[in-house]
Amino acid sequence: MKIITFSLHTQQPLLATSFQGDPNSDVSYSFIPGSMIRGAIIGRYMKQHQLSELDLSNDTVKHLFFDAKSTRYLNAYLLSQDGNRTLPVPRSWFKDKDAEVTDDSTIWVYDFSLDRGDDLENSKFVGEYFCTEEGSCVRFYKEKRRINIHNQRDRKQGRSTQIKRDPQTKQLKGEGEIFRYEAIDAGQTFQAVILCKEADAAFLKKLLHKSQDLWLGGSQSAGYGHTKISEINCHDAWDEVSIPIEDRIDRESFTITLLSDMVLRDEWGQYAVIPPSAQHQVPVPLIEELKKILGVELQSKRSFTSSTLVGGFNRKWGLPLPQVPAFTAGSVFVFENISLTSEQIQQLETQGIGERRVEGFGRVVVNWLEENHFQVYPKPTKSTSQPTLKQETSRTLAAHMAERLLHKKLEQLLQKQIGRLAIQGNISNSQLSRLQLVARQALATGNCDLVLSLLDNLPANAKGQFEKAKIGTGKDSLKQKLDEWLRTPMSWISNPQDLTVKIADIERSITDEFAINNKLVEKYTLRLIMAVAKKAMKEEI
Structure with a gap:
């Protein structure tokens, strides 16, 4: 399998709408979803072949865009100052309640998935951040956001009109509602990843090289969504974490950490968010999925999870996709230790778990970190000394x-x-x-x-x-x-x-x-x- 990585530089605010906020506001995800990247590449494919719609019976279309066994479009996460793709902070990371994550101080973080310990009396989840290991330290990153206010306008008059009630129909007429957009701000860099078969790598790279300009997300006609593609590279081997699999086999527990949201169904076919529990032995979709992939029995010890609603937008239908519950990225599941080979871990991390894996859902890492407490450092400040340009x-x-x-x-x-x-x-x-x-x-x-x-x-x-x-x-x-x-x-x-x-x-x-x-x-x-x-x-x- 080939791995294509490329950077996306936001030239305008980007609106990757999530299900947050009130009905009159759109709040963007903190990352660029894989489904959005897949949709943009589908657009380039259709333009190249002069298609008005995709032929879903075509084998090439199937394995390029709809078969998770062939191709997967991962979420684009923030790029660190060292040029590494950051990852969502595990939900098992806690800090002292009064400790604040700032740009000029370090804090102690405790990984409760390894050891709860007695050092932290008043604990609190560290928050929604991205993180990366830089040398011997862990650094937190946070995306920058921009809030814009828009008002609904009459298309013919080009301005909002006063809202009045029609005396005959008793219906309200006129435009003027206020909308609040909270978007990913311009001037940031994200790294996207495509996993594909070797035979498809050259074709997908050609589509990416077609133009530097890529338009993503909603409200593109209102000044949102312009990104530029750069640093397109193809790799034979690539891992989302920097720790080799061989160094993650011998651990006290078997730990699964989600690197993206995960969508699962229970035995009756219903979408379900049921964390494994050592006390209640009920059928848990996650354990059933792991049994199919690894072929072993699992005994849960503890979980650190959160849930969310995920959806999307189908441009073919012109309608939003159904909203379904999912485990959020960063959720951690700890099981009793089991004997696994490096090949089994590789298969689990490459294949992922659950549905919509072609869009980047269900990405996992096994036995990620082994330090039960560590310091998180602020982002390194850039040097203020200005170089002299000679050429x-x-x-x-x-x-x-x-x-x-x-x-x-x-x-x-x-x-x-x-x-x-x-x-x-x-x-x-x-x-x-x-x-x-x-x-x-x-x-x-x-x-x-x-x-x-x-x-x-x-x-x-x-x-x-x-x-x-x-x-x-x-x-x-x-x-x-x-x-x-x-x-x-x-x-x-x-x-x-x-x-x-x-x-x-x-x-x-x-x-x-x-x-x-x-x-x-x-x-x-x-x-x-x-x-x-x-x-x-x-x-x-």
Whole structure:
């Protein structure tokens, strides 16, 4: 079996919707599900073969996308600073109740699956993190998230409409509901893995190489889901944990740790989340599955589990998949020690347990760690020393990167200003439209004099409207504020020192030669005027 690994860099927030939050919110998983990656590759396969839908009777389609014995698409987890794929924290890891996981201190963690001990009086689960072994220490990682607020809009009018009750039908009409999206933030790197047959590896790599750009998740038309593929590699041997199987055979107990969610059915065919128990000898789906794979009897000692609901979305149907209960990733099951060979452990870890294994469910590791307590270290901080770039191509690339980051900072500042500024008073939409039109004409060259000329040559009626209207919370009229912005474009930027970006020894700011030659501040000032005028026109409608 071949293993294909590749990195996914989030260029935009990514919404891999889970079943968390209230009905008017979408909360993303902390990882990129394997089902989402499989769906994106199916899309590339269909585009390459010019198909409108998949032929499920085709043997190639079956073993590439729907047969867990042939191909499996694993979840993409965060990449550590050392370039390793992190894994979900086991639910048997506990800490002192008052100990906090921070970026600048270490904490002691105790593995209760090995020894409960007496050192920890007030224990608490460490929390939902990803972890990795880096040398002789364990480090925790947490994905960054972004929360955006959206409101439902009328498709024809392009804005939300007031919700009213129809007097005849008594039904509510109109748009305007508020939605909250909590997505994986941009600027993060995840590692995805595909397990496949050797004959399929070259074809799947070709599909991945087709384009660097890959769109994943929901709300793609609203600025979500853009990722870039890189570092596509093929391996003959690969393990999700760094400990060789031979070193995990001789242990006091037989321990199963879930590296992804696991879906099981009981003997009656119902989805069930029943943890094994030493006290209650009831049929447990997990033990029955392990018996089929390993061919041995198992006696449970203890379990550290949690459950969740999993679903998905079927693009063929255009409908969500049924919600089913599952054991969450990180759940730990401890059994009495049994005699296993390295081949049996390899088969169990490669095959996985339960249903939907083609989508990355049911990944397990046997006898993972053997330290009953250890220290967790914060993420290593990056060095603050800036290297000197000697080659001209490197300096040019660093300059482009710094310029893009400077633009990003200006965009963020612009959005904040637009959010807090509002025009108050009676000013007609025709005057605002004329202001917006002239500012757009001046935007190409950054020539603020065009807008100043408009304001200086206004007819008496229009001039009166600009002078009577107010903007923001101050006492300045709209005309005074526009004059101030246009004659002194830096005046609306409160902390210009924060708008400095440095890549290696290349620095960019809004006062340097690059910004002056490109009239950067003037152009963003004109954009601010356009946005404020547009906002006032929309609020007037």
